[in-house]
Amino acid sequence: MSPPLAIHGGQPVREGGWPVWPIPAPGALNALNEVLHSGRWSISGPYRGQASFDRRFAESFAQYHDVPHCVPAASGTASLMMALEACGVGAGDEVITPALSWVASASTILGVNAIPVFADVDPHTLCIDPDSVERLISPATKAIVVVHLYSGVADMERLTRIAERASIKLIEDCAQSHGAQYKSRKVGTFGHVGAFSMHHTKVLTCGEGGATITSDAELARRLQCLRADGRRYAADAPRRGYSELIETGEPMGSNRALSEFQSALLIEQLALLDGQNETRRRNAALLDRYMAEIGIQTQQSAPGTTLRTYSSYVATFPEERLKGADIAAVGEALSAELGMLVRPVYPPIYANRLYQPRSRRRFALGGDYPARIDAEQFALPVANDIARRSVAFHHAALLGPGSDMADVATAFERVIKQVADIRSHQP
Numbered sequence: 136m137s138p139p140l141a142i143h144g145g146q147p148v149r150e151g152g153w154p155v156w157p158i159p160a161p162g163a164l165n166a167l168n169e170v171l172h173s174g175r176w177s178i179s180g181p182y183r184g185q186a187s188f189d190r191r192f193a194e195s196f197a198q199y200h201d202v203p204h205c206v207p208a209a210s211g212t213a214s215l216m217m218a219l220e221a222c223g224v225g226a227g228d229e230v231i232t233p234a235l236s237w238v239a240s241a242s243t244i245l246g247v248n249a250i251p252v253f254a255d256v257d258p259h260t261l262c263i264d265p266d267s268v269e270r271l272i273s274p275a276t277k278a279i280v281v282v283h284l285y286s287g288v289a290d291m292e293r294l295t296r297i298a299e300r301a302s303i304k305l306i307e308d309c310a311q312s313h314g315a316q317y318k319s320r321k322v323g324t325f326g327h328v329g330a331f332s333m334h335h336t337k338v339l340t341c342g343e344g345g346a347t348i349t350s351d352a353e354l355a356r357r358l359q360c361l362r363a364d365g366r367r368y369a370a371d372a373p374r375r376g377y378s379e380l381i382e383t384g385e386p387m388g389s390n391r392a393l394s395e396f397q398s399a400l401l402i403e404q405l406a407l408l409d410g411q412n413e414t415r416r417r418n419a420a421l422l423d424r425y426m427a428e429i430g431i432q433t434q435q436s437a438p439g440t441t442l443r444t445y446s447s448y449v450a451t452f453p454e455e456r457l458k459g460a461d462i463a464a465v466g467e468a469l470s471a472e473l474g475m476l477v478r479p480v481y482p483p484i485y486a487n488r489l490y491q492p493r494s495r496r497r498f499a500l501g502g503d504y505p506a507r508i509d510a511e512q513f514a515l516p517v518a519n520d521i522a523r524r525s526v527a528f529h530h531a532a533l534l535g536p537g538s539d540m541a542d543v544a545t546a547f548e549r550v551i552k553q554v555a556d557i558r559s560h561q562p
């Protein structure tokens with residue numbers, strides 16, 4: 136007889152005690168203090184004799200990726216919208232994006248008055264399926280936004296070829312893949328622009344933040360103007376007390392700048408990224424072996440991935456093990472066993488209650504726009520199936536000792552054995 140599950144009043148596998156995220160870098164406090172007393176809290180504040188922290192972080196992040204340009208921004212959302220507009224995407228253009236992703240993948244496309252066209256995902260990597268992308272390309276397609284989701288890298292070899300052949304832009308959403316490598320090159324460097332989020336939940340964070348990277352000087356110039364009201368850095372340092380930015384309006388922009396506090400923090404946090412990614416990778420590999428032993432599938436990354444990173448760990452239950460149980464209830468049972476949140480993966484976009492373009496007047500653009508942005512029109516069988524059978528938990532849980540992985544596996548084993556009870560206990 137198995138002991139009762141924690142959701143049924145039994146003893147949980149553990150009550151918590153998981154690593155807390157974010158982890159401040161050793162130099163974080165000094166860096167913040169330096170900004171505090173610097174007389175400059177924003178890139179548009181006066182030059183005080185040294186480059187802005189924004190510029191210094193941009194240099195480190197570009198160097199980290201071995202590309203010449205980085206333009207930091209206020210969020211991942213801002214970075215994606217800047218990337219789209221820098222690539223010339225605008226009113227009425229179609230942009231292909233995966234159906235299985237955070238809602239920002241869709242809302243940022245709407246945000247530049249373009250049309251999100253939802254591609255299905257690959258059942259093993261959970262990332263955008265190149266076959267689905269090919270079927271969706273039309274004369275109106277201007278760009279593809281690839282998302283390297285959870286711990287998977289998308290099939291960049293095929294996707295870059297598809298974009299090249301169609302002469303459209305390729306943008307990589309790396310909000311969940313800082314530091315991952317494909318064919319020994321960092322993700323974000325394969326597309327025309329790589330966009331990152333440094334939100335609290337991500338593996339590199341300053342609370343709220345983002346960045347774009349590119350190898351194209353012209354795109355970099357446009358990205359700068361788009362994030363700072365049409366202003367960009369001058370080639371030479373100004374006199375003290377003057378602005379480091381020059382006003383060009385090429386193109387017009389909006390203020391989406393990162394504050395100096397956030398940039399200073401990111402410089403410090405970046406130094407921890409590779410080490411933390413390594414710890415997560417080691418624990419995830421251990422957990423993959425436990426999961427295989429109990430017959431639970433885990434997320435793959437596209438062939439060609441040379442360094443994997445984990446923004447979340449995803450487990451997919453085979454149909455016959457799930458026995459029709461509701462995945463949200465399974466997630467709750469797992470959360471109760473482990474004292475941490477284990478949740479279903481993102482719903483496919485048409486089922487996401489956060490995708491509601493009709494709730495905002497700004498998207499009431501007339502003509503056939505409302506019909507073209509209706510997510511219900513897309514057939515997404517794989518995204519739908521994966522979402523029904525998969526759960527995910529945050530990368531922080533992969534930062535502790537290897538024994539933590541045994542606890543995770545024990546909880547999954549316990550829950551899967553009693554999955555029939557979960558179904559019967561559903562309200």
Ligand SMILES: *Cc1c(COP(=O)(O)O)cnc(C)c1O
Nearest residue numbers: 210211212237239310332333334
């Ligand atoms: C977090 C995230 C974003 C948005 O980033 P914010 O910083 O929250 O604006 C976009 N795409 C994906 C895949 C994300 O995970």
